[in-house]
Amino acid sequence: MIGALAALLYTLPRLVRDVADPALIAICTYFTCSFLSFFLGLDFIWPHIADLFGYKNTTTILIHCIIVVLTAAQLIVLMHWSHPPEAARTKSYKIIGVFGPLLISLIALFAFALPDKRRTAETASLLNLDNPRYAAYLYAYVSVVAIGQIITMRVSIRYAGIAARAWLRRGMWIVAAGAGFILVYCIMRYVEIAGVQAGADMEPWDPLQWLAGDTGSLLELMGWTIPGWGPSLSAARRSIGEFRAYYRLYPLWFALYQANPTIAKEPRPGLAGKLPSRGLNMRLYRRVIEILDGQLALRPFVHPDDADAARERASAAGLDGAAFQAAVEAFQLRAALRAKADGRPASAPADVVPAAPGDDLPSQIRWLTLLADAFARSASGIDAQTLASTRGRRG
Structure with a gap:
């Protein structure tokens, strides 16, 4: 969370200077969503939001929607970094055209499932998995994230091979590594959902999937920002x-x-x-x-x-x-x-x-x-x- 906020504060001055840059808008959207995805899950935050909407799992769907937007935003950044402006604009519209309906579908699936168990941010990931409708929703949500990370990894690796600046190449490799960890998180979530549905005790598994997801998020944050502050390390x-x-x-x-x-x-x-x-x-x-x-x-x-x-x-x-x-x-x-x-x-x-x-x-x-x-x-x-x-x- 702190890393996401720091990245956002680091990038915002550039956005103020060039508010029309679509890549900067997308990267700031990514950092904002990354920060919110952690912030809204804090134990001293989510109950107030739940009370505000009158539903204890409000933050669950909010966080999932934010992560879908985050995933689309990072793909848009990659399109603008790795393609000419016109091609990047066209591809960005396609990404929005795909992820927009997916987001609406996920909200509809969640509304159909309406999971009702919620204790703390640490235990919420295992709760409600015995609900078949919620399990189906979660499979769909994790699939959207996984597809986004697969594309991120593929484009990052390809762009790392052609990027002219050394720190940009390093950043793309770090983003690709972060996407890899998040894919591990997605696979573990698939196993976790299936395990709970089968009646297995998946609680020992839970910290590992959080570790993979948090590591991947941190690496991606570092990868997106290092082209900006990395040259300062070289200068130092x-x-x-x-x-x-x-x-x-x-x-x-x-x-x-x-x-x-x-x-x-x-x-x-x-x-x-x-x-x-x-x-x-x-x-x-x-x-x-x-x-x-x-x-x-x-x-x-x-x-x-x-x-x-x-x-x-x-x-x-x-x-x-x-x-x-x-x-x-x-x-x-x-x-x-x-x-x-x-x-x-x-x-x-x-x-x-x-x-x-x-x-x-x-x-x-x-x-x-x-x-x-x-x-x-x-x-x-x-x-x-x-x-x-x-x-x-x-x-």
């Missing part, structure tokens, strides 16, 4: 990743900045350099550029023998692949920084290992964070000892 995840990358790149950036302060357009050493206050995406981009500039500025201090020493050390550590490459370059950078600090440029500078396996920014960020981690792990004392032995071999 992206921002978290960018923040972590910005923070992880700081030790490497700061070392290169100390060696060549001119690489920084806006120097931000200390805490300000670790925690960007605003413009994270642009600051991360600047950090990548400044690191690459810092690497280029160190080229005159990269000694050819340092690369050999770096490979030996990485091999001895059992590294391979990207980790091996990052460790080699991290060692070379530390060696170049020491050589620059000592004022010892190389007589024949070696090429620095390529800054990133790929030209796009995400690839460069992934590579440079791997490099920054390797750079941060490299111990200054061990580097000095290794460098001393390397310098000794060079004579």
Whole structure:
């Protein structure tokens, strides 16, 4: 119930901005009906409605009618999402033309059955099932719901295969899964009705069918709304990743900045350099550029023998692949920084290992964070000892 209300409140502002959108009207109808189907069944609500109409099972037929409308509304949404406007409009009219008479027929069947037992919302589903006329009505009602969910599942799966947006595809798969759970609920209701008619005790069965139905309803609510709020999750995840990358790149950036302060357009050493206050995406981009500039500025201090020493050390550590490459370059950078600090440029500078396996920014960020981690792990004392032995071999 809370999920349905939240979904409705989330979607209503869009409907206010575009009141003529049939898909928005249908989805808001779906959310409203979903909320009412739970709300009217609450134990502190239904007795007042029953007293108002003078019939204790008023909310039973009301809820069933609401669910039929809900089922038709979700089919109309799918038609508008998966077909061109004209075709969607035609199909929507057909859905209304089918479900309208079905709804009237169900009301007539219920009026013919007129079940008279009602205790609480939790036990109502098992009551009156011994009434053959009510059992026939319930078979018809569950069949209408099942047919609607079968169509929902089929169209959702088909649309998920052609939808261009990732979160829309995910939403359709979730809707299809929800429809599957509601179909399980329908099957269990068939068995439950038949069991009570046969004199079996179906009370242990009852919580399972409610669980399947509630799970399906929740999944469908999530599936219908996730195309709207799902991209915000992707944006949040992206921002978290960018923040972590910005923070992880700081030790490497700061070392290169100390060696060549001119690489920084806006120097931000200390805490300000670790925690960007605003413009994270642009600051991360600047950090990548400044690191690459810092690497280029160190080229005159990269000694050819340092690369050999770096490979030996990485091999001895059992590294391979990207980790091996990052460790080699991290060692070379530390060696170049020491050589620059000592004022010892190389007589024949070696090429620095390529800054990133790929030209796009995400690839460069992934590579440079791997490099920054390797750079941060490299111990200054061990580097000095290794460098001393390397310098000794060079004579």
